[in-house]
Amino acid sequence: MEPILNVHGLQKTYGGRGTCTKALQGLDFRVFPGEFVGVMGPSGSGKTTLLNCISTIDHPTAGSILVDGSELTALKGKALSQFRREKLGFIFQDCNLLDTLTGLENIALALTIGGAEPRSVERRAREAARLLGVEEVLDKFPYQMSGGQQQRVAAARAMVTGPALILADEPTGALDSKSTGMLLGQLDKLNREEGATILLVTHDAFTASWCRRILFLRDGELYRELHRRSMDRKAFFREILSVVSELGGDSGDVL
Amino acid sequence: MSCKLAFRNVGRSIRDYAVYFLTLTFGVCLFYTFNSLGDQSVMKFLAQNDNPNVEGIFLLMGVFSAFVAVVLAGLILYANQFLMKRRKRELGTYFLLGMDSGRVSRLLVLETLLIGLAALISGVALGALASWALDKLTVSMFLATPGEIFSFTLSRPAVGKTTLYFGIIFLLVMAFTGVNVSRSRLIGLIRSNRTNEEVAQRPLALAVALFLLGCVSLGTAYAILLVRGLLRIDLLWFLMLGLGTLGTFLIFRSLSGFLLRLTKGHPGYYKGLNMFVLRQWSGKVHTNCASNTVISILLLLAIGVTACSVGLNDTITSAVGGQSPYDLTVLNYGRNGDYEQADVSALFLAAGVDPQAVFSKVESVTVYYNNETATGFPEAGFYAAISLTAYNSIMEGRSLPSLSPEDIPCPTPDPIVNGPAADGVVVVSDELASRLVPRRQVVNINYRGDAATVDALVRQTLEGAQDFTGGLDIMINYKLDNYYDLMGAKILVLYMGLYLGLVFLLTAAAVLALQQLSQAADNARRYKLLSRLGASETMRRKALIRQVALAFLLPLALGVIHAFVGMKAANEVIQVMGRVDSVHSSLLTAGLLLLIYGGYFLATCFGAWRTVRTGED
Numbered sequence: 001m002e003p004i005l006n007v008h009g010l011q012k013t014y015g016g017r018g019t020c021t022k023a024l025q026g027l028d029f030r031v032f033p034g035e036f037v038g039v040m041g042p043s044g045s046g047k048t049t050l051l052n053c054i055s056t057i058d059h060p061t062a063g064s065i066l067v068d069g070s071e072l073t074a075l076k077g078k079a080l081s082q083f084r085r086e087k088l089g090f091i092f093q094d095c096n097l098l099d100t101l102t103g104l105e106n107i108a109l110a111l112t113i114g115g116a117e118p119r120s121v122e123r124r125a126r127e128a129a130r131l132l133g134v135e136e137v138l139d140k141f142p143y144q145m146s147g148g149q150q151q152r153v154a155a156a157r158a159m160v161t162g163p164a165l166i167l168a169d170e171p172t173g174a175l176d177s178k179s180t181g182m183l184l185g186q187l188d189k190l191n192r193e194e195g196a197t198i199l200l201v202t203h204d205a206f207t208a209s210w211c212r213r214i215l216f217l218r219d220g221e222l223y224r225e226l227h228r229r230s231m232d233r234k235a236f237f238r239e240i241l242s243v244v245s246e247l248g249g250d251s252g253d254v255l
Numbered sequence: 256m257s258c259k260l261a262f263r264n265v266g267r268s269i270r271d272y273a274v275y276f277l278t279l280t281f282g283v284c285l286f287y288t289f290n291s292l293g294d295q296s297v298m299k300f301l302a303q304n305d306n307p308n309v310e311g312i313f314l315l316m317g318v319f320s321a322f323v324a325v326v327l328a329g330l331i332l333y334a335n336q337f338l339m340k341r342r343k344r345e346l347g348t349y350f351l352l353g354m355d356s357g358r359v360s361r362l363l364v365l366e367t368l369l370i371g372l373a374a375l376i377s378g379v380a381l382g383a384l385a386s387w388a389l390d391k392l393t394v395s396m397f398l399a400t401p402g403e404i405f406s407f408t409l410s411r412p413a414v415g416k417t418t419l420y421f422g423i424i425f426l427l428v429m430a431f432t433g434v435n436v437s438r439s440r441l442i443g444l445i446r447s448n449r450t451n452e453e454v455a456q457r458p459l460a461l462a463v464a465l466f467l468l469g470c471v472s473l474g475t476a477y478a479i480l481l482v483r484g485l486l487r488i489d490l491l492w493f494l495m496l497g498l499g500t501l502g503t504f505l506i507f508r509s510l511s512g513f514l515l516r517l518t519k520g521h522p523g524y525y526k527g528l529n530m531f532v533l534r535q536w537s538g539k540v541h542t543n544c545a546s547n548t549v550i551s552i553l554l555l556l557a558i559g560v561t562a563c564s565v566g567l568n569d570t571i572t573s574a575v576g577g578q579s580p581y582d583l584t585v586l587n588y589g590r591n592g593d594y595e596q597a598d599v600s601a602l603f604l605a606a607g608v609d610p611q612a613v614f615s616k617v618e619s620v621t622v623y624y625n626n627e628t629a630t631g632f633p634e635a636g637f638y639a640a641i642s643l644t645a646y647n648s649i650m651e652g653r654s655l656p657s658l659s660p661e662d663i664p665c666p667t668p669d670p671i672v673n674g675p676a677a678d679g680v681v682v683v684s685d686e687l688a689s690r691l692v693p694r695r696q697v698v699n700i701n702y703r704g705d706a707a708t709v710d711a712l713v714r715q716t717l718e719g720a721q722d723f724t725g726g727l728d729i730m731i732n733y734k735l736d737n738y739y740d741l742m743g744a745k746i747l748v749l750y751m752g753l754y755l756g757l758v759f760l761l762t763a764a765a766v767l768a769l770q771q772l773s774q775a776a777d778n779a780r781r782y783k784l785l786s787r788l789g790a791s792e793t794m795r796r797k798a799l800i801r802q803v804a805l806a807f808l809l810p811l812a813l814g815v816i817h818a819f820v821g822m823k824a825a826n827e828v829i830q831v832m833g834r835v836d837s838v839h840s841s842l843l844t845a846g847l848l849l850l851i852y853g854g855y856f857l858a859t860c861f862g863a864w865r866t867v868r869t870g871e872d
Contacts, residue, residue, distance in 0.1 A: 055787070057787070077792075078791055078793075081786075081789050081790065081791035081792070082789065082791075083789075084787065084788070085788060085789025085790070086789070088789070090787055092787075096784075098531065098534075098781055098784060099781075100531075100534040100535055100538050100781070101530065101531065101534050105530055105534065108525055108530065109530065109531065109785075109788065110788055110789075111525070112525050112526060112528065112529070112530060113527070113528065113785070113788055113789055113790045113794070114789065115527070116525075118522035118523065118524070118525040118526045119522050119525075121525035122525065157788075
């Protein structure tokens with residue numbers, strides 16, 4: 001099977017001579033269709049840089065990123081915008097929804113930007129809202145919704161265009177535990193029932209435990225890869241925690 | 256330290272808040288230009304000729320300038336408020352770094368001082384240029400021989416007055432800033448950019464009801480104005496103003512909810528960024544309905560005043576120009592009230608002016624006492640009568656249509672002499688005229704050669720002549736006198752109209768621009784999200800332009816409708832004085848509107864796009 005996302009030898013260096021910071025130092029991994037992959041790592045491990053490169057917000061220094069067969073580093077201007085709206089769906093930590101639009105309109109926005117047939121927009125947006133269980137807030141404005149509802153509306157917007165890859169950047173960062181559980185449950189359902197491919201960046205072990213596979217980054221390199229396989233979420237969660245403590249605590253150096 | 260920071264901040268402000276700085280500069284420029292009228296060559300020329308309008312012009316200019324200063328002070332304070340809002344976070348940082356409010360106040364006062372100075376200097380410089388251009392324009396409009404009379408000068412009194420007035424305004428701004436800073440709380444400053452837009456939803460029925468109510472009250476105001484005219488100022492007149500304002504306000508207030516529902520059912524709503532633009536606009540049009548009302552009324556005043564002054568200007572031309580068909584008219588009132596024919600050419604010759612050499616035409620006519628029972632025209636309105644033959648010969652001399660016997664008796668269609676004596680003359684048949692009592696001899700004279708030289712020669716000679724009239728009561732009406740009167744009146748009307756009109760227009764456009772730019776920071780966040788969702792740059796730029804255009808066009812649309820109705824009423828007033836050339840005045844007003852309003856629109860689009868772009872990834 002062809003991978004949806006193929007990252008090869010990805011390097012990103014910030015700054016110039018003398019003061020250069022290597023955010024990513026040769027990263028290799030693949031994500032296949034229908035996968036729910038988590039990226040974890042402590043602050044400064046390169047999570048955000050990786051996501052920015054994949055979402056075409058930032059340009060890598062070296063290496064290649066292939067999404068659904070197209071090479072990102074070669075894209076510019078209009079092709080870049082087109083790529084973003086056709087191949088990618090985004091869920092961010094905050095500033096996710098436009099405060100001037102209702103829930104329905106926020107979902108519809110992704111479609112209208114992509115030039116969808118106007119008559120079909122509302123139907124498709126409602127369908128996406130149904131999938132994420134946010135039908136009751138469609139006529140509300142973001143400030144009238146809870147944080148969890150906002151994120152689920154954002155998730156609906158991310159998947160409504162049927163993107164090749166949904167990128168979620170700390171989507172639960174600003175949520176309480178109940179909303180977190182609800183959002184992740186919906187993403188999981190989206191992954192299992194609709195076959196959506198999701199790449200989720202987080203530093204929270206509980207959030208990561210919903211994924212099927214987790215990539216751990218440290219200092220811009222792939223540190224460890226963890227597969228859930230047939231484990232239940234609790235066992236997977238404990239395993240994640242042990243890797244996290246290894247990663248963050250650096251116990252080997254201390255003891 | 257404070258000084259360095261202030262300089263840096265000002266440098267940045269001038270770049271970031273170009274519209275604010277431009278408005279200050281334009282305000283100073285306008286103020287200077289119109290207050291430097293006293294040093295303009297045309298005004299100097301008129302003052303030399305003892306023009307009765309000169310004093311009126313200066314008096315009105317003083318009054319208007321005070322009024323304009325108040326308007327500009329309001330605008331500048333409003334603009335400053337916006338700037339402070341945008342800089343809240345920056346101020347918060349100063350406080351966080353441990354600056355006390357005294358030092359922050361000092362910093363801001365210093366900044367205001369620097370910006371004020373910069374605006375004052377650039378404004379006066381621009382004003383000197385504008386004043387020179389205005390002078391040149393007026394000279395070319397009114398004087399046949401511009402010659403040496405205009406030069407590029409800086410008017411000291413105008414500089415003084417401008418500095419004084421704007422000094423006071425900037426002091427006010429400093430005081431407000433100081434008070435603002437000392438009253439602000441750190442938490443409010445730091446969290447200032449985390450406010451979310453609250454879009455209240457109201458039932459459609461309410462919006463429709465309010466909209467209809469607005470239309471009705473506006474319609475009533477229009478009806479009152481059109482039926483009763485512009486100048487009957489009583490209780491109902493104020494009611495009309497109140498209803499007009501209320502109607503405008505209600506329409507703005509209800510329009511967002513109303514229009515949104517209308518467009519929502521349309522498939523075009525879900526096309527591209529249409530939905531986004533409409534929502535952006537409707538959220539703001541509701542919050543800004545009060546300022547939109549003010550802007551609309553300012554635009555009405557700007558359009559109305561400018562168009563009326565230009566229209567009135569044209570009317571004055573046709574009114575006064577028609578009354579001076581000759582270079583000179585001599586009115587001979589006779590001796591001690593009794594009619595006595597005189598040989599005017601001989602009188603001139605005796606005084607030292609050779610009529611053969613300097614006059615191309617000398618034409619003597621007798622007018623008679625109007626006898627109501629004989630002519631059928633009331634003596635109250637018609638003081639004299641003229642015979643058909645005499646009238647027709649006068650008209651023939653000027654290649655104007657003559658009258659036939661069937662037309663008479665009737666008032667003279669065209670003036671027979673210069674000045675006010677041309678009004679109130681009836682044309683009667685020769686037979687009837689022979690039965691009337693002669694009243695006055697009028698002699699119309701045209702010069703030979705250069706009018707200005709001959710005119711000066713005639714005046715000089717008559718002044719120096721001993722007893723030119725030979726005991727007769729003689730009045731002389733010079734065309735040039737009428738012309739200067741006309742010029743004075745025209746300058747009065749045109750300058751005052753342009754001055755006020757421009758200030759109103761500037762204020763309206765500046766308020767709109769500042770509102771749009773102050774939202775730019777919020778917009779930057781939204782446009783950044785659009786970019787991440789894959790909206791191309793072209794798409795986003797178009798959306799931003801449409802958003803700004805909507806904000807600019809809505810108050811303009813209502814303002815233009817107001818102005819249209821207002822002008823209809825105003826034209827009826829002007830029409831009493833003469834013909835109104837509404838095409839000319841409309842074109843000129845539209846041109847000015849396009850220039851200033853359009854200029855501000857473009858500047859706003861550029862500024863907003865700059866902010867939005869820099870906020871992107």
